[in-house]
Amino acid sequence: MAIISQGFSGRRRAGEAKLPPGQYLTTDFPVLSAGPTPHISLDRWEFTIDDGSNVLKRWDWKSFRELPTENITVDIHCVTRWSKLGTSWEGVSLDVLLADVKRDLPYAMFRSYGDYTTNLPLKDVMNKQAWIVFKFDGADLAPEHGGPARLLVPHLYLWKSAKWVKGMTLMPHDKPGFWENLGYHIYGDPWKEQRYSDE
Amino acid sequence: MWRIAKVVGLHDETPTARTLALAVRDWPGHVAGQHVDVRLTAPDGYSAARSYSIASAPSLDGRIEITVERLPNGEVSPYLTQEVMVGDELELRGPIGGWFVWQRDQTEPIQLLAGGSGIVPLMAMLRSRSSTGNVAPFRLLYSVREPRAVFYRDELRALSSQGDSVVITYAYTRVIPKDWPRPAGRIDAELVGNSTWLPDLRPTTYVCGPTSFVEHATDLLISAGHDRKRIRTERFGATGERK
Numbered sequence: 001m002a003i004i005s006q007g008f009s010g011r012r013r014a015g016e017a018k019l020p021p022g023q024y025l026t027t028d029f030p031v032l033s034a035g036p037t038p039h040i041s042l043d044r045w046e047f048t049i050d051d052g053s054n055v056l057k058r059w060d061w062k063s064f065r066e067l068p069t070e071n072i073t074v075d076i077h078c079v080t081r082w083s084k085l086g087t088s089w090e091g092v093s094l095d096v097l098l099a100d101v102k103r104d105l106p107y108a109m110f111r112s113y114g115d116y117t118t119n120l121p122l123k124d125v126m127n128k129q130a131w132i133v134f135k136f137d138g139a140d141l142a143p144e145h146g147g148p149a150r151l152l153v154p155h156l157y158l159w160k161s162a163k164w165v166k167g168m169t170l171m172p173h174d175k176p177g178f179w180e181n182l183g184y185h186i187y188g189d190p191w192k193e194q195r196y197s198d199e
Numbered sequence: 200m201w202r203i204a205k206v207v208g209l210h211d212e213t214p215t216a217r218t219l220a221l222a223v224r225d226w227p228g229h230v231a232g233q234h235v236d237v238r239l240t241a242p243d244g245y246s247a248a249r250s251y252s253i254a255s256a257p258s259l260d261g262r263i264e265i266t267v268e269r270l271p272n273g274e275v276s277p278y279l280t281q282e283v284m285v286g287d288e289l290e291l292r293g294p295i296g297g298w299f300v301w302q303r304d305q306t307e308p309i310q311l312l313a314g315g316s317g318i319v320p321l322m323a324m325l326r327s328r329s330s331t332g333n334v335a336p337f338r339l340l341y342s343v344r345e346p347r348a349v350f351y352r353d354e355l356r357a358l359s360s361q362g363d364s365v366v367i368t369y370a371y372t373r374v375i376p377k378d379w380p381r382p383a384g385r386i387d388a389e390l391v392g393n394s395t396w397l398p399d400l401r402p403t404t405y406v407c408g409p410t411s412f413v414e415h416a417t418d419l420l421i422s423a424g425h426d427r428k429r430i431r432t433e434r435f436g437a438t439g440e441r442k
Contacts, residue, residue, distance in 0.1 A: 002238075002246065003240060003288045003290055005239045005278065005287070006242060008239045008240070009245075010239070024249075030410070031410040032434055033434065034299075035427060036417035036421055036430050037414060038427070081236075081248060144410065182298050183296065196295065198200065
């Protein structure tokens, strides 16, 4: 029972068939962040994995960049309705970072410089589904897009791909992060159009 | 949940921007700074949705206003700014967003920085303040391409002339009015220093505009000594589409 707007035809494109519902295609790379862009120097950067009480793993930039990397080409979908197809990134798979971490805690809270947080089930960041990326289109990741390094979880809306990521805390139960506390969906599957908490 | 919104008023803010007054069925109310998604459906069923900030103050009568800037290659904005007529119905969902908001019980000094059509959610905050008699001191630094691109011109003038501590400073990036003291150009450290609250007053700051404006403005604020945790931002994409 949609309301029809006579005279509206829209702008259909060839790529549209590949988009999740309610999304439109853009070739730009819009920026969405809740606050100022942090500028993080590489000699102070670190990424840690903890279980809420103990730090289990810690990398500085040098040891992080010594890890094996992958090139990834994926489509990304923002909850604000734009999608961008075939974006290419370079980063370290979470499978590498979690290789010898016990998997008995089923959820994770990712933490960022600038205090952003976002929650994810651990199973959604394993098995070639998530990376800590530091290059976009062959160049160092720009600060406004999350550089020096951000999480990339392309199968969920892009707010889950935390910019300026600095660590993950493993948790026994799911818990909302920053946007999930402010009305956005706890999981955020774009193909099920899980934008807001009332969906 | 999509709601039905009837267009009950239209007026042009600038040659490229139009305000739509909407009567929304079962509207639950909003907070200044929130936005809505508007969905249009073509006769063959194709639909497209975009987000627009609410420009009006919260009210209980089920009416809201949005101001839409027409984008050169926009899909939805040309229809909303050129085709839609009073009496038409649209689909709308919201209000959305719980971060870039000003609540009526906030009493601390407020600093607003707008770039272009980024004024819209900030206008909702100014209107929300006026409509409740809140006396929190507000300052607005409004960067705009040229004088004729200013939204809400008369209302802003009235707000700043009431002597109740709303101070508005304009900065023109391309064309200045006659006898304007500052040359056309981006905002800079001197202007931010002269026209915004001192960091010691611990204002809450809201910055809205295109990405380049927000990045530049927040860098200037942080260089001036403002606490990054007290700065909230809303950026348009590189396309200029509303967040």
